[in-house]
Amino acid sequence: MHEARRKVLLTGATGFVGRHAYRALVDAGWAVRCATRNVAVAEQRWPNREWVQLDVSDAASVSSAMTGCNAALYLVHGMATHSDDFRREEIEQAQTFAAQAEDAGLSRIVYLGGVAAPDDASEHLRSREEVGQVLRAGSVPALELRASMIVGHGSLSWLIVRDLAARLPLMVLPRWLESRTEPVAIDDIVTALVLGLDMEMSESTWYDVPGPEVLSGRQILERTAAVLGVREPLMIAVPFLSPRLSSHWVRFVTRADWSVAREVVVGLKTDLIAEDHRFWELTGHHELVAFDAAARTALDAEHRDPPISGPWGLVERVLRLLGRHGS
Incomplete structure (x- = not known):
């Protein structure tokens, strides 16, 4: 039996x-x-x-x-x-x-x-x-x-990072992007x-x-841009831009539900x-997946979804083309 x-x-x-x-x-x-x-x-x-x-x-x-x-x-x-x-x-x-x-x-x-x-x-x-x-x-x-x-396709925090890295060749750098996480x-x-x-x-x-790695928000965006094949975004430091204020421009750039994304962004104001x-x-689980490898896996999974349409889809395609030409 x-x-x-x-x-x-x-x-x-x-x-x-x-x-x-x-x-x-x-x-x-x-x-x-x-x-x-x-x-x-x-x-x-x-x-x-x-x-x-x-x-x-x-x-x-x-x-x-x-x-x-x-x-x-x-x-x-x-x-x-x-x-x-x-x-x-x-x-x-x-x-x-x-x-x-x-x-x-x-x-x-x-x-x-x-x-x-x-x-x-x-x-x-x-x-x-x-x-x-x-x-x-x-x-x-x-x-x-x-x-x-x-980090994975379907993660809200990953979606925010991925969209920021893919869509903004220039961005203001709020102080929360210097906060570190793992x-x-x-x-x-x-x-x-x-x-x-x-x-x-x-x-x-x-x-x-x-x-396996301690990374700041800035480093996460830079590494994600590299995996995406776009130019590393130019970041201009604006230390007085709070997480709650910056969540409003995140709202217009990412596909994440804003009411939820706002809480995630506000939570980034300190090291985690x-x-x-x-x-x-x-x-005994010692072989942790490195950030770049996890990002590649997430982006590969994204390819099973329909292509991103509309203005942001066009922006992403143009920035990737420029990234390839600039490499």
């Missing part, structure tokens, strides 16, 4: 990280129950998966989705709901999830959060940290993995999530999951550096 496969509830299954995590979970031997708000739409796009309707603000919905599962990946971020009070909503949803996980007898929750931020952090960063605290306070062992910028490839994040489900833990805890690399050391 074959032993039944363990089942994991994959929340946020249609989102950027969830889409990448599904295949890795299956390859690792997990049976995956994919959760989404709109099952009908998800089933049309991915028909050969187990889907369940999930509203993380509804205890009954969470309980039903968890039935028969052994563990859960918590990849829910309320910022995308456009609510003015997403921070409170995220905390309440995490409380509901933790309580229902106990009732369902789950053995582990793995949550993808953000690198710890200073006291004056954006609402977005504070909310992610508070959600981790709520989940770790529950009775079900919870592992919080803290990442900064995730960009991490989506492939490494997915690996961390899968490893986290089986990592030995005596109690709930958290680890940073940084990428991991405390250590212990998670990678403890799990």
Whole structure:
């Protein structure tokens, strides 16, 4: 008789990280129950998966989705709901999830959060940290993995960087572009999530999951431009341009949803550096993807999408042509 496969509830299954995590979970031997708000739409796009309707603000919905599962990946971020009070909503949803996980007898929750931020952090960063605290306070062992910028096709922060590098040959340099972070490839994040489900833990805890390089925003834009094949943008320092003010010109250059992109940009006003690399050391995952390689992979994946049309599509094609001629 074959032993039944363990089942994991994959929340946020249609989102950027969830889409990448599904295949890795299956390859690792997990049976995956994919959760989404709109099952009908998800089933049309991915028909050969187990889907369940999930509203993380509804205890009954969470309980039903968890039935028969052994563990859960918590990849829910309320910022995308456009609510003015997403921070409170995220905390309440995490409380509901933790309580229902106990009732369902789950053995582990793995949550993808953000690198710890200073006291004056954006609402977005504070909310992610508070959600981790709520989940770790529950009775079900919870592992919080803290990442900064995730590099991959579909990542909001990557989309902002990619569009700025591709479309602006000249840009003012706000002081937040000197802030440093440790960009991490989506492939490494997915690996961390899968490893986290089986990592030995005596109690709930958290680890940073940084990428292999510390880069400033300026360096990230320069490196991205090089991978794109466009000329390195000329950056003029304007130290008094705040993240909130500069988020308005980001709005006109990128395809990212502005209400969400604004919170991401505001969160860039300070360094977001991991405390250590212990998670990678403890799990034996040492071959982290370098930034340039992760950027190339993201751009290669972009080629599966329809070409960018309209004025910005023309701008990108012209700048790439000039970049090739100038190299």
